[in-house]
Amino acid sequence: xxxxxxxxxxxxxxxxxxxxxxxxxxxxxxxxxxxxxxxxxxxxxxxxxxxxxxxxxxxxxxxxxxxxxxxxxxxxxxxxxxxxxxxxxxxxxxxxxxxxxxxxxxxxxxxxxxxxxxxxxxxxxxxxxxxxxxxxxxxxxxxxxxxxxxxxxxxxxxxxxxxxxxxxxxxxxxxxxxxxxxxxxxxxxxxxxxxxxxxxxxxxxxxxxxxxxxxxxxxxxxxxxxxxxxxxxxxxxxxxxxxxxxxxxxxxxxxxxxxxxxxxxxxxxxxxxxxxxxxxxxxxxxxx
Numbered sequence: 648x649x650x651x652x653x654x655x656x657x658x659x660x661x662x663x664x665x666x667x668x669x670x671x672x673x674x675x676x677x678x679x680x681x682x683x684x685x686x687x688x689x690x691x692x693x694x695x696x697x698x699x700x701x702x703x704x705x706x707x708x709x710x711x712x713x714x715x716x717x718x719x720x721x722x723x724x725x726x727x728x729x730x731x732x733x734x735x736x737x738x739x740x741x742x743x744x745x746x747x748x749x750x751x752x753x754x755x756x757x758x759x760x761x762x763x764x765x766x767x768x769x770x771x772x773x774x775x776x777x778x779x780x781x782x783x784x785x786x787x788x789x790x791x792x793x794x795x796x797x798x799x800x801x802x803x804x805x806x807x808x809x810x811x812x813x814x815x816x817x818x819x820x821x822x823x824x825x826x827x828x829x830x831x832x833x834x835x836x837x838x839x840x841x842x843x844x845x846x847x848x849x850x851x852x853x854x855x856x857x858x859x860x861x862x863x864x865x866x867x868x869x870x871x872x873x874x875x876x877x878x879x880x881x882x883x884x885x886x887x888x889x890x891x892x893x894x895x896x897x898x899x900x901x902x903x904x905x906x907x908x909x910x911x912x913x914x915x916x917x918x919x920x921x922x923x924x925x926x927x928x929x930x931x932x933x934x935x
Contacts, residue, residue, distance in 0.1 A: 688712055690880070704921050713878050713921045715858060717760070718767045718784035721817055725925050726771035726780060733769040735802050738795045740764060742826075749826045756787045764795045765820070768803035770810070774929035779807040781816040785859070790820035792864055793827045797834025800868060804841035804852075813851035813932055818869040822862015835867035842871045851935045853928065856883050856906065856915065870914070874931060876924075877906035877915045 686697050690712035700707070704724055705714045716724070722731055740763075742749045757763060765788055768781035781803040783790040792800075800816070807814040823831040845852055854872025858881035865885050877883060884904040892899055902908045909915045919927050 689714070706921055712880055713858070715785050715819065717786055718762065718782040721782045722767070722771070722780065724921075725773060725815075725928065727773060727775065730772040731769055731780070732771070733767060734806055735768055735799045736763065738763055738799060740793060740795045743794070743830050744826065744828050746826045752788070752826075760784065760787050762787055764799065765790045765792075766796045766799045766803075768799060768806070770806075770812075773815075773925060773932060776929055776932040777810075778813045778815050778932060779803055779810065781814070783817060783819045783864070785819040785821075785857075788824065790864075791822060791824035791831075792820060792834050792862075793824035793831050794834065796824075797831070797837055800834070800838045801841040804838075804845045807850060808845055808848055811848070811850065813853065813935060814845060815853045815855065815928060816868065816872075817855045817857055818860045818864055819857045820860060820862065820864035820869075822864055832863060835863045838868040839871060842868050846873070851932075853931060855924070855928075856881055858882055861885065861887065875914070875916050876919050876927065877909065877917075878921060878924075879906060879918055881906040883909055883915070 684697060685694050686700060687694050688707040688710060690707060691710035693707065693709040695708055700714060705716050705720065706712070707714065740753045762784060765784050766781060767784065768779065771778060771780045781800060783796075790796075803816070804814055823835070825831070842852060851874075852872050854869055854875045856869060856875065856877040858878065860869050860881065860883045862885060865883060882904055883906055886894075888899055888903055891903075900908070906915055906918050910918050917927070
């Protein structure tokens with residue numbers, strides 16, 4: 648028995664030494680690589696140069712999984728060069744429920760993203776076709792919808808009505824912003840009413856669902872489009888899969904709430920590859 652214990656101890660000691668040597672080697676390699684040059688794909692976990700992601704429209708070059716995009720990158724990808732004119736500037740996010748740390752959090756995201764809030768909209772052209780484009784930025788508090796976001800979404804539809812133009816909106820959100828409570832939930836009704844007014848004028852609304860589109864945004868303007876497109880492998884739903892499983896005490900189908908699953912169930916009209924998105928939008932606008 649004593650011999651077995653000694654042998655086992657020696658094996659574990661050897662494994663531990665190998666592990667620490669490997670970690671030291673990895674750290675030395677990481678120290679030679681400047682930060683910001685590489686990123687990891689959340690789907691296949693491949694480590695790829697950031698420039699390769701950018702050149703490939705923020706799509707993984709290995710598994711072709713589309714990564715989240717900043718609003719400015721989305722506009723650069725979709726809108727014709729030098730045609731975008733931003734509207735709805737100058738809004739200030741308040742703290743209606745006097746939540747501790749909320750103002751500091753908003754200020755930090757403003758500095759980090761260079762945006763005043765999680766939604767950007769304005770006039771633009773896609774292959775020469777005029778339209779109003781709105782983009783949610785999930786890098787600003789996960790694209791959550793507070794009072795300002797709801798107001799800007801409403802104003803974007805009102806601007807489209809004023810110009811008698813189609814509306815294209817890229818949704819990407821974690822839902823209503825909890826720091827604003829009922830004020831954020833009120834935006835669901837307000838934005839939905841603006842969509843209805845836009846529709847009553849016979850104007851086209853194209854909703855593009857990106858990863859993730861959840862919560863109060865899904866339950867309002869995101870699913871009210873005349874045509875609803877989605878990017879591949881995007882999570883789209885109200886509550887998350889884990890919450891639903893815990894509530895109903897059942898296992899969910901594979902790929903539940905993914906854009907491909909919703910396409911089969913009729914919630915989405917078409918799943919469009921990011922490389923083909925601009926061409927698809929231009930074709931729809933031309934038909935309209």
